[in-house]
Amino acid sequence: MGASFVLIPGRTSRQGSGISEGKFGESYQSEIQTLLVSPHDMQQLGLTEGERVRMTSPHGRVEVAVAAAKPDELPPGLLFIAYGDLSSRLMGPDTHGSGMPTSKGLDVELERISVGERSSGSRNRK
Numbered sequence: 001m002g003a004s005f006v007l008i009p010g011r012t013s014r015q016g017s018g019i020s021e022g023k024f025g026e027s028y029q030s031e032i033q034t035l036l037v038s039p040h041d042m043q044q045l046g047l048t049e050g051e052r053v054r055m056t057s058p059h060g061r062v063e064v065a066v067a068a069a070k071p072d073e074l075p076p077g078l079l080f081i082a083y084g085d086l087s088s089r090l091m092g093p094d095t096h097g098s099g100m101p102t103s104k105g106l107d108v109e110l111e112r113i114s115v116g117e118r119s120s121g122s123r124n125r126k
Contacts, residue, residue: 002111003045007055007079008104009087032084035064037110038074042066047112055079056109060089063113079108 012031035055037047047053047066054063064086074080081087090106 002054002056002109003041005041005077005079005108005110007057007081007087007090007106007108009081009083009090009106010104012082032082033064033086034081035066036069036074036080037066038076038078039068039071040076041079042068044076045110045112052113054111054113055090056111057090057106059091062086062089079110 035053037045042048049067050065052063053066054061064081069080090108
């Protein structure tokens, strides 16, 4: 069982400039597949830059690389990932009458993936 966090997906300027290469370009894909974690949480979980983790919500599960956020960029307990295919897999289908699913403040579990445990693809669903 992993540690509980709140995930805040959002847009980044790097994601915006990477779109000029196209959504399948290396820069864009790297941006949407990297989870930012507070330095405090990285230390608490014993994570290192580039290590892969599994993030699970009540609606899906994805595997992503981690990167340490800048100091004071994220408080402990809060995670950030750029909007994209992987973040969308963690969102539920309910739109609460707005036509848009809840995309902020997602409750997730985060756990380290051992090398032998990695799935064949990072886009697996629950």
